[in-house]
Amino acid sequence: MADEPNKNGPVPGARADIDPDFFDYRSLLDKDEQALLADLRAWLTEHLVPIVDDYWARAEFPHQLIPQLAPLDVMGLSLDLPGREPQRRLLSGFASLEFARIDSSFASFYGVHSGLAMGSIYQCGSDEQRDRWLPAMRRLEKIGAFGLTEPHGGSDVAGGLETTARRDGDEWVIDGAKRWIGNGTFADLIVTWAKDVTDGSDGGVRGFVVEKEMPGFSATKMENKMALRITQNADLTLDGVRVPEANRLQNANSFDDTNSILRATRGSVAWSSVGVMTAVYEVAVQYAKDRVQFGRPIGANQLIQDLLARILGNLTASLGMAVRGAQLQDDGVFHDEQGALAKSFCTSRLRECVAWAREILGGNGILLDYGIARHFNDAEALYSYEGTREINTLIVGRAITGLSAFT
Structure with a gap:
């Protein structure tokens, strides 16, 4: 089937006057980091946005995009690989946000390949194993x-x-x-x-x-x-x-080694949650300005503004937690309970946001064409994977009390 652009609904973030970064967290990035993210957003807008709803409806993966994505060189950003200095977790976190802003599945592809698979080989493999596999994975010639x-x-x-x-x-x-x-x-x-x-x-x-x-x-x-x-x-x-x-990964000898990988990727789920919240906020604001009922835009109604403010509040709080988590990772002092709190909190707030955004769009919120329904469904997966909310809260609770409630 040919890839035909979906022209029925709004492109996420199409209006320049919608700014979801209310506290300007992106100012923490330097010019080179911002340029990389701008290139990534442009690529996603050009290549993924036009086809994403069709592939989601068909439950298929757009394999043809993988070699086109490779030149952006965004795989394994935080790893120390030949020819590239390790980048800050803050940058790889914002990259996860950009992927998830368009599609959670593509963000999952990025996280699994770049974070879980490449991260496992980098952290638990020998020098020979890193040299054998990571360059090809970075170039997306081998998928993990x-x-x-x-x-x-x-x-x-x-x-x-x-x-x-x-x-x-x-x-x-x-x-x-x-x-x-x-x-x-x-x-x-x-x-x-x-x-x-x-x-x-x-x-x-x-x-x-x-x-x-x-x-x-x-x-x-x-x-x-x-x-x-x-x-x-x-x-x-x-x-x-x-x-x-x-x-055999030469430095993987216990579940503690496995968990060291999961500790980092729980933080990436927080970033993906912020990406989805960003998407639904942009769509909801645009819709509230454009949708006219009873002679005026629905965004002029108090109840709609209340929902938009709630979405923005959840988004901003979650982004702040994700940013601080990335900074702690870069400092080498990020702990299991911090990753667990970020994952459980951000995905819980995400669930609220997609529901509020769907409410703003009314009946149109259940159509793929309007940019909410897909995110609404995908939020359920983010809420569950990388540890359920309940398991993550028990990790946090153990850190708070010094007592384990696991049975």
């Missing part, structure tokens, strides 16, 4: 996925991994299944976490880079999702997959 969640293990996966790895000479034999794996249907490299059972006992959690061509590995697309429909979530099966020792 992150295999942690399992059919029977979500919130309790830290202590309940069923996927096993057994050492056999210079290879590891991996058996098990993974579920909800973003990019899973088309990823070349799947960072897979498994319990070491080499000696017949629990030898800790280890990380492996499974390559899609390895015998015994298969990926099946999950169907009938109501959210993140462009994201190609997969059920993965690992049936006696033989992985060479050279593909």
Whole structure:
């Protein structure tokens, strides 16, 4: 099917007089960082905006955009890679915001590939492994996925991994299944976490880079999702997959190593939430100015202005939390409970914002053409992944009281 622009609804952020950055957080970025974000926004506006609703409705991923995105060089921004200095988490956070402002699924693709997969190899891999895989991933010649969640293990996966790895000479034999794996249907490299059972006992959690061509590995697309429909979530099966020792992440030996990756990416979910809040705020403000009822724009009504102010308040508070989290990450003092609070707070506020924006648009709010319905549905996925609100609040509660409520 040809990619035909959707001309029925407003382009997000089309009006220059709508400024969602009420406290001017972008002023914290230098000129080069702002220029990169401007290029990214221009690319997304030109290439993704015209086709995103169609691909969301069809639950398909626009693979043709991947090589076109590569020249922007936005993958692994915070990593120290050859030929590029590591960039601030503040910049990679705003990049996540820009992706999510247009589409949460594309933001998920970015986060899974650039954050979870590349981040795992960078943080837990050897120098040789970083050199082997990261340059191609940076150029989007190899796509990454992150295999942690399992059919029977979500919130309790830290202590309940069923996927096993057994050492056999210079290879590891991996058996098990993974579920909800973003990019899973088309990823070349799947960072897979498994319990070491080499000696017949629990030898800790280890990380492996499974390559899609390895015998015994298969990926099946999950169907009938109501959210993140462009994201190609997969059920993965690992049936006696033989992985060479050279593909075992040399510095991944416990779930603490796995959690060090998740700590950072929970912060990226906060940024994605702000991106979606930005999108629905822009659409709602534009609609409130343009939609005339009873002889005047609905934005002149007190109830509409109240909803817009609530959305902006949630957006601004969440952006402030995301910005501070990025600064703490750059300073190397970002803790689990801070990532957990940012994720749970921002996604909860997001849920409120998409509902208020849909309310402003009335019946038009359930049509893809008006730029709210897709974000409304996708917000449900952001609310749940990277740890549910309840699990994240227990992490925060443990930090507050010094007492664990986990059972």
